[in-house]
Amino acid sequence: MGLNRRVGFFAGLKYRGGGPMWAWILHRVSGLAMLLFVGTHVFASFFMQQTGSDFATNINIIYESWVFQIIVTFIVMFHGLNGMRIIILDIWPKFQVFQREALWLQWLIFIPVYGLTVFILIQRSIAGSY
């Protein structure tokens, strides 16, 4: 039998896990969001191709807008980088001691790459290229 943790919602809010806890929460939320957003985009593209419906076209117009692309890029890049950190720490468990340092390194990679992407997306939207 596994652990039997009967922790209520408000008691759970008091847990202070710090960075790794937030990475865990963001990993879950970004994974579910990706399933929802990318799944919606795939089905909308299918109906756009097969029936050409206005509803599906409008969904894809929202999905392809630069504001939504900034959100989707964050979700995908965070989930990918955080997943790589999890895989590396799972393969070499002795590095688990340095998981907070690994998280700092992860943000150190994420912030410049994502920042540059957002900068270019906003710059192009101001220039009105799409």
Next chain:
Amino acid sequence: MMSSRTVKPGLSFEYIMWIFTRISGLALILLAIIGVISALALGARTQVDLPTLMRWTFFPNPNHVINSNIPDVTLGWANAFWQVMQILIVFFGVTHGFNGLRVVIEDYTGQSIVRPFMRGFIFLLWIFALVIAIYVIIFS
């Protein structure tokens, strides 16, 4: 309320899916790297803008580079190689995603009569998404 998840030692379903999540995650990153390097080799540096290159990296579908300066998409950008790449990405991505949905749901629901029905529902959604996506890849 978090529920406990018991994992039997040995080759159980949970263990296989745990391994699969890691392998498919790495495979998706590798496929994205192959996609972006091939795009740059095909001339994306001068023919494609950054959002288009991002779309192509996530999913190398010819429809993702339709609004660009590529003279002819059928030369290198739309062929059987990219169809195989897309099917691989769809298989790994959809399976990784729906397994993740199952894991998250089972973390917050206990062992009950509902679990087999929930698993069956997610299994049907998984098959449905795979069939739709592969249909679009092959017939687009």
